[in-house]
Amino acid sequence: MSEPLVIRCRENxxxxxxGAVRILDHQGNEFPIPAGKDTVALCRCGHSKNKPFCDGSHRSSGFQAAELAKA
Ligand code: FES
Structure with a gap:
C-alpha cells in the first residue's frame, strides 16, 4: 500500500x-507542476495572482491561520 498524500497547513x-499529486481545474484540465518539485504550495488566503498556487501574497495581505490539529 502506498503512503498517503500529506497536506501540511503552514502557519499564516x-x-x-x-508527494505525487495532480491538480485539476473545475473543468478537469491539469495545472502544470514544475518538474522535480515534490512539494506544491496551494493558496488558501485567496490573494494569490497565480491560483491555485501560492505566490507569497498571503504575507502582504495579513492572512492569519494558525489552527492546530487536536492531538
Ligand atoms: S496562501 Fe495565498 S498567496 Fe500564499
Missing part, C-alpha cells in the same frame, strides 16, 4: 502538498 500561509 499556504497548504503544502507533498
Amino acid at each position: 500561509g499556504p497548504l503544502l502538498v507533498s
